[in-house]
Amino acid sequence: MPQANPAQSATQWDAEGHLEVLTFNLGEETFALEATLVREILDLLPETRVPGAAPLLGSVVNFRGKIIPIADLRLAFAMPAAEATLDSRIVVIETETEGETFQIGIRTDKVHEVATLSRDASEEPPAVGMRWRRDFVRELVRRDDGVVVLPDLAAIFRSLTGGADAAAGPSSTLH
Amino acid sequence: MSLQDPVAAFRIEAGELLDQIEQGLLDLGHRLDDRDLVDEVFRGLHTLKGSGAMFGFDALAEFTHHCETAFDRVRKGLAPATQELVAVILSARDHMRALIEGNGSGLEATGAAILAELQAAIDGASDSPPAVEPAGAVPVVPVAAAGSGSGWRLSFRLPADAMANGTNPLMLLDELRELGECRIVARTDKVPPLADLVPTECHIGWDVELRGDISRADIDDVFIFVMDDMELSVTPLEVAADDVPGAAPVAGADGSAAVQGVAPPVLAAIDSAAPGKSPAATPSAAPKSGESVRVPAERLDELMDRVGELVIVQSRLSQLASGQASASGNELALRSISEEIERLAGELRDTMMVLRMVPVASLFSRFRRLVHDLARETGKTIALSTEGETTEVDKTMIERLADPMVHLIRNACDHGLETPQDRLAAGKPAAGQVHLSAHQAGGEVLITIRDDGRGIDRERVRAKAEVQGLIQPDQAISDHDLLQMIFHPGFSTAAQVTNLSGRGVGMDVVKRTIESLRGTIDVTSKPGEGSTVVLRIPLTLAIIDGLLVRVGEGRYVIPLGAVEECLELSLEEHLRSRGRSFITLRDRLVPFLRLREIFDTGTRPDPHQKIVVIATGAERVGLVVDQIIGSHQTVIKSMSPLHRDVATFAGATILGDGGVALILDVVQLVTLGQHQEERLRAAG
Numbered sequence: 001m002p003q004a005n006p007a008q009s010a011t012q013w014d015a016e017g018h019l020e021v022l023t024f025n026l027g028e029e030t031f032a033l034e035a036t037l038v039r040e041i042l043d044l045l046p047e048t049r050v051p052g053a054a055p056l057l058g059s060v061v062n063f064r065g066k067i068i069p070i071a072d073l074r075l076a077f078a079m080p081a082a083e084a085t086l087d088s089r090i091v092v093i094e095t096e097t098e099g100e101t102f103q104i105g106i107r108t109d110k111v112h113e114v115a116t117l118s119r120d121a122s123e124e125p126p127a128v129g130m131r132w133r134r135d136f137v138r139e140l141v142r143r144d145d146g147v148v149v150l151p152d153l154a155a156i157f158r159s160l161t162g163g164a165d166a167a168a169g170p171s172s173t174l175h
Numbered sequence: 176m177s178l179q180d181p182v183a184a185f186r187i188e189a190g191e192l193l194d195q196i197e198q199g200l201l202d203l204g205h206r207l208d209d210r211d212l213v214d215e216v217f218r219g220l221h222t223l224k225g226s227g228a229m230f231g232f233d234a235l236a237e238f239t240h241h242c243e244t245a246f247d248r249v250r251k252g253l254a255p256a257t258q259e260l261v262a263v264i265l266s267a268r269d270h271m272r273a274l275i276e277g278n279g280s281g282l283e284a285t286g287a288a289i290l291a292e293l294q295a296a297i298d299g300a301s302d303s304p305p306a307v308e309p310a311g312a313v314p315v316v317p318v319a320a321a322g323s324g325s326g327w328r329l330s331f332r333l334p335a336d337a338m339a340n341g342t343n344p345l346m347l348l349d350e351l352r353e354l355g356e357c358r359i360v361a362r363t364d365k366v367p368p369l370a371d372l373v374p375t376e377c378h379i380g381w382d383v384e385l386r387g388d389i390s391r392a393d394i395d396d397v398f399i400f401v402m403d404d405m406e407l408s409v410t411p412l413e414v415a416a417d418d419v420p421g422a423a424p425v426a427g428a429d430g431s432a433a434v435q436g437v438a439p440p441v442l443a444a445i446d447s448a449a450p451g452k453s454p455a456a457t458p459s460a461a462p463k464s465g466e467s468v469r470v471p472a473e474r475l476d477e478l479m480d481r482v483g484e485l486v487i488v489q490s491r492l493s494q495l496a497s498g499q500a501s502a503s504g505n506e507l508a509l510r511s512i513s514e515e516i517e518r519l520a521g522e523l524r525d526t527m528m529v530l531r532m533v534p535v536a537s538l539f540s541r542f543r544r545l546v547h548d549l550a551r552e553t554g555k556t557i558a559l560s561t562e563g564e565t566t567e568v569d570k571t572m573i574e575r576l577a578d579p580m581v582h583l584i585r586n587a588c589d590h591g592l593e594t595p596q597d598r599l600a601a602g603k604p605a606a607g608q609v610h611l612s613a614h615q616a617g618g619e620v621l622i623t624i625r626d627d628g629r630g631i632d633r634e635r636v637r638a639k640a641e642v643q644g645l646i647q648p649d650q651a652i653s654d655h656d657l658l659q660m661i662f663h664p665g666f667s668t669a670a671q672v673t674n675l676s677g678r679g680v681g682m683d684v685v686k687r688t689i690e691s692l693r694g695t696i697d698v699t700s701k702p703g704e705g706s707t708v709v710l711r712i713p714l715t716l717a718i719i720d721g722l723l724v725r726v727g728e729g730r731y732v733i734p735l736g737a738v739e740e741c742l743e744l745s746l747e748e749h750l751r752s753r754g755r756s757f758i759t760l761r762d763r764l765v766p767f768l769r770l771r772e773i774f775d776t777g778t779r780p781d782p783h784q785k786i787v788v789i790a791t792g793a794e795r796v797g798l799v800v801d802q803i804i805g806s807h808q809t810v811i812k813s814m815s816p817l818h819r820d821v822a823t824f825a826g827a828t829i830l831g832d833g834g835v836a837l838i839l840d841v842v843q844l845v846t847l848g849q850h851q852e853e854r855l856r857a858a859g
Contacts, residue, residue, distance in 0.1 A: 048835040049729055051774035052821045060815070060827060062835050067827040069815045100816050157817055 011138055011150060017119035023148060024091060024108040027079045032141070032148045035114050037093040039103065044088050054160045061105060063092060070105045076156045077132050077149075085109065095153055117141045117148065185230040187467060189275050192223045194540070196268055201543045204261045205558075210392075213256060214399060216264070217246045221400075223271065235274040238286050242267050245297050252392060259296040262551065263289065265544075326355065326386035326412040327394060332362075334404045335376040342401050344377060350397045355387025384412060468570060470530055478530070481523045488515045528718065531571075535613045535622070536564035538573050542584055546609060549588040556595055556605055557588055562612035568620050572712060575692055576622070579685040583624045583708050584609065586681065591628030591706055601703065603627065608705075615714070619694075619736050622710040631700040636660050655793075658698050662686040690842055693719075693734070693825060695791045711791075721809040721828070723836065724787065725802040727776025730836040732809050732828055733798070737789040737841040741803055744784040756851065758786065758797055766852040767797030768844065773823070789841050796848030798839075811838060823847075 012034070013019050021032035022041075040063075047059035047070055056075040060067050070090065074081060087110040094103050118141070125137040136159075139150040196219040203212040220243040228236035242264055248254040267289050273282060329351070333344055351357055362380035366372070385394070394409055395402065492512050495505060539561045550557040568576075592598075592607035599605055610625040633654070640646045640660045664683040689696045694712035713719060713736065721732035722741075744758070757764045767786055771778070781801040788797045809828040814821070825840040 046834055048827075048837065050818060050821055050824070050837065051729070051776075052823055053818055057815075057817055060818070060835055060837075062829050062833055065812075065829065067812045067814060067829075067835060069817050102816050104815065104817065160817065 011122075013119045019117045019119070021115055021117055021148075021150075022091065023112040023115050024089075024106075025110040025112070026074055026077065026108060027082065029077070029079075030112070030146060030148050031073070031108075032115070032117065032150055033091070033093060033106075033153075037095055038091060039094050040092040041111055042090040042092060042105070044084055044090060044107075056156070056160060061090070063103065063105065066103065068092070068103045068105055070107055071156075072107050073151060073156070074107075076136055076151070082109065087111075093153075115143075115148075117143075117150075122150075182230055185226060185232075186275055188226065189223060190272075192219050193268055193272055193275075195219050196223070197265065197544055198540060200261050200265050200268070201547050203256060204258060204547060207256045207258070207261075210250075210395075213246065213250050214395075214402070217243065217250050218400065220246060227275075232275065234282070234286075235271060238267070238274060238290070239271060241290050241293065245293050248297060250392075250396075252390075254297050257296065260293075263292045263296045265547070267293065326384065327389065327391070328410045328412050329383040329385060329394065329407070330362075330380065331383075331398070331405055331407040332365075332380035333377045333401060335373075335378070337377045337401060337404070339375055344379070344381075347397055347401075348381065348383075351383055351385060351394075354389050354393055354397070355385055357386075358384040380406075386412065468530075468533065474526065474530055478523070478526050481519055481526060485516075485519050485523070488512055488519065492516075524718070528569075531569050532567035532714075533570045533573050534564060535566050535568055535573065535620070538568075538576060538580070539564050539611055539613075541577065542580065542611065545581060545584060546588060549585065553589060553592075554594065555588070555592055555607055557592060558606045558608050560608065560610045562610070563614045566613040566615050566620055567714075568613075568712070569714060572692060572714075575688065576710070576712065579688045579710075580622070580624070582681060582685050584611075587624060587626040587628065587706070587708075591626040591630075593629050597629075601629075619711050619713055622712065623707060624710075625705065625707045627705040630702040630704055630706055631658060631661065631698070633657060633702070658700060661698065662696070695842060697793075719809050719811060719838075721807050721838065722787065723804040723807040723830075724785075724798075724800040725804055726770040726774055726800050727778040729774065729776070730804065730830065730834070731770070731800075732807060732836050732838045733787055733789060734825075734838065734841055735806060737791060739788040739790045739795065742786045742788070742797075744786050744799055760788065760795075760797075763795075765795050765797050766848045767799055768848055768851065769799045771799070771801065773847075789845065791842055791845050794845045794849060796845045798844065809836075809838065 011019065020035040022035050022038050023030055023032045025031070042063070045061040045063070047061050049059050050057075050069075053059075053069075055072070057069045057071055059070045061070055072081075089108050089111045090105040091108055091111060092103055092105050094101060096102075121142040122139045123142070125132075125134050125140055127134065130137070135155045136152055137149060138152045141148045141150065196216055199212055199216040199219060203209065203216060206212060220239055224236050224239040224243055227233075227239060245254075245260070246264070249256050249260065254260075270282070270285055270289055273285070333342060337344070348357075348359060351359075360382045362382060363378075365380065366378045372378075391409065398405065398407060491508075495508055495512065498505075543559055546557050546559040549555075587609050588607075592609070593601065593603075595605040598607065608625075608627045610623070612623045612625075614621055636657055637646070637652075637660075640657070640663075641648050643663070645660060645663060646652055662682045662685075686696050689710055689712065692712050694710055697709045697711075698706060699709075700706035713734075719732075720735040722735050722738050724731055724733060742758075742760075756767050756769070758767055759765075765788060771780055784799050784801065785803050786797040786799055787803065788795055790796075807828075807830075811826045812828060813826050814824060818824075822843045823840055824837045826838045827835050828838055830836050
């Protein structure tokens with residue numbers, strides 16, 4: 001459901017048209033998330049698989065006594081799974097869906113720095129010619145070293161909990 | 176209770192008083208001629224009026240004053256206690272609550288309307304001859320007759336702390352004097368030697384001969400506010416009764432006599448459990464599960480001790496951390512600190528859990544009013560009985576149980592119980608019974624709601640289920656399964672939708688709520704004899720005892736309360752059961768689930784598979800696991816909202832090594848097992 005809820009997924013540029021983001025790598029791509037969402041960056045933790053959960057949210061970790069899910073955004077962007085490296089980190093963010101605030105850890109291959117993106121350099125995702133689901137991408141921002149992807153986390157999680165395309169419901173593993 | 180705001184403190188106290196009044200009134204509704212109850216309600220109203228005026232709740236004080244006056248007439252035998260009066264005072268009680276909370280508009284109009292009703296109730300009652308309303312007036316008459324002309328011999332002792340609590344014995348004696356001619360003798364036999372004398376305690380008893388035409392009720396009036404704690408014997412004075420020879424009449428106004436006096440503190444304490452006290456007084460005194468909880472001071476002290484120890488251990492730990500790193504004794508010291516902390520954490524947790532426990536009485540007492548109102552609305556006669564009110568449950572559990580239980584009780588009263596005529600026609604007593612009971616069984620509390628009504632109408636349930644397409648018209652279904660249909664969303668068998676229940680948002684919500692508390696609900700019913708609903712809920716929401724098992728590489732916790740037994744799945748059985756997943760357990764076939772397959776572990780099974788048999792209610796299912804690690808006390812953490820669709824897990828917990836183990840949802844797994852059983856039966 002692209003643009004089903006534009007207000008929720010709109011990018012919050014500030015008055016000067018800037019946005020502070022944390023940039024990180026998944027495979028060859030550079031992604032960015034609003035710095036205000038980020039709570040913590042962690043080394044990899046021992047993960048516990050949750051049987052029956054969607055592969056994209058297939059495990060949980062103990063984050064300071066709380067059980068938080070770990071999201072593998074590679075799966076949302078059709079990238080092959082990869083081994084963890086020395087650079088792998090978990091970015092813990094706090095976000096909100098349907099009025100509930102919750103924390104979630106995002107597995108990344110490498111975390112870069114906090115950067116400032118400019119609205120002038122941003123574009124809506126193209127309607128054609130993209131390998132990814134269009135509604136999973138909010139903006140593409142050009143930079144000197146390439147393109148930064150601003151993913152639409154709300155849309156991605158919505159597709160898991162509410163959408164019919166939830167990858168593996170609990171019942172499908174039972175037969 | 177460290178409440179700074181006196182008004183807030185008054186609100187809490189008034190809330191308790193109102194509850195006490197309500198309980199008293201409800202009891203009075205059943206035993207209209209019980210004078211103790213009349214007195215109890217009167218005392219409650221009186222105290223409420225007094226403290227209301229003290230804290231500036233003038234409207235409340237004035238309104239309560241009218242009710243108190245009305246009740247005073249009943250107490251003096253001028254008007255009988257009637258159902259109408261009880262009902263009016265009950266609604267007045269609700270109005271008082273509104274006045275205390277100070278919310279709602281049109282309070283004055285409501286108050287005036289209630290007072291008008293009150294006047295009507297009192298007038299109506301006074302007009303009727305005592306023969307019609309035997310309550311209240313009757314016991315006074317013979318007593319007054321007996322006392323007439325001669326008088327009474329009184330002997331009383333106040334509790335030792337009476338003066339500290341503001342009772343002035345001299346005023347009591349003065350009041351007695353106002354009744355008639357008095358001869359007062361102080362009993363000084365309990366006065367201790369001067370060295371042991373506590374001057375603030377009351378040690379004197381009094382023998383009083385009271386002459387004149389005085390009713391027993393008048394005497395009780397004098398002592399009404401101290402009655403519960405004092406010793407009092409009243410005997411009619413024989414006409415020929417001799418004066419006590421040689422006893423120096425004490426004027427009673429002599430202060431020095433009071434100083435010499437002694438009271439028996441122990442006796443007074445025992446006496447305080449007055450036999451005539453209404454049983455409702457106990458539940459109403461129980462801590463409410465509202466915003467504040469009363470905690471016994473010793474439990475707090477215990478908690479404080481533990482915290483104190485924790486602080487000491489913590490300072491030892493930081494000393495160790497900052498100190499000389501090379502010392503070889505460090506490891507030993509660290510281990511001792513770790514053990515210390517482990518012990519403290521365990522004790523803190525236990526103490527904390529106990530603090531959160533509240534007797535279910537605070538839950539049950541709410542339903543007395545509900546049943547009373549339901550009886551009036553439906554025109555049925557309903558007797559509510561309760562059992563096991565002292566069973567303790569976690570405070571949050573109490574709060575979350577209230578709504579489902581209200582629904583179940585409404586159902587029982589509205590659908591279950593028949594009208595008095597129907598009951599008599601069916602050969603049952605006219606009054607319908609609703610029985611609530613609670614008792615603890617292991618880590619669970621069983622709450623039973625039983626009625627002796629008409630039972631669940633199978634025909635109607637079946638018809639409704641067929642209409643809704645839940646079962647096929649010719650489908651054979653067990654009685655138990657048929658009854659489970661009532662838990663289906665949108666299912667209501669009430670042919671007529673009443674004000675009370677039957678709006679179709681019923682039992683499925685109840686079931687969901689109970690299951691969200693990790694509880695189960697089971698209903699049984701006998702046509703013509705009534706229905707029983709059993710709720711099984713865990714003692715607490717926060718901590719459970721669990722059985723830690725390993726499946727593949729993952730560790731899982733099975734709530735220990737649900738575990739029936741653990742067996743080894745022998746190799747033959749394992750091979751034999753390839754096609755059908757059943758084991759024979761004491762001549763019963765128990766379906767089992769291979770968790771390795773459900774969880775899709777992708778690992779090779781351990782050579783010696785174990786079966787953990789779990790049960791909810793009568794349903795059993797075996798879970799095949801790779802290894803049983805052991806029992807494990809578990810602090811339950813909820814799963815992320817993003818994992819809410821994963822129904823097989825009720826939560827997660829953190830293990831000693833910091834890893835996470837998921838907690839299996841027993842109800843879901845049993846349902847899964849039953850489905851599998853049905854599928855296999857259908858196939859084979």
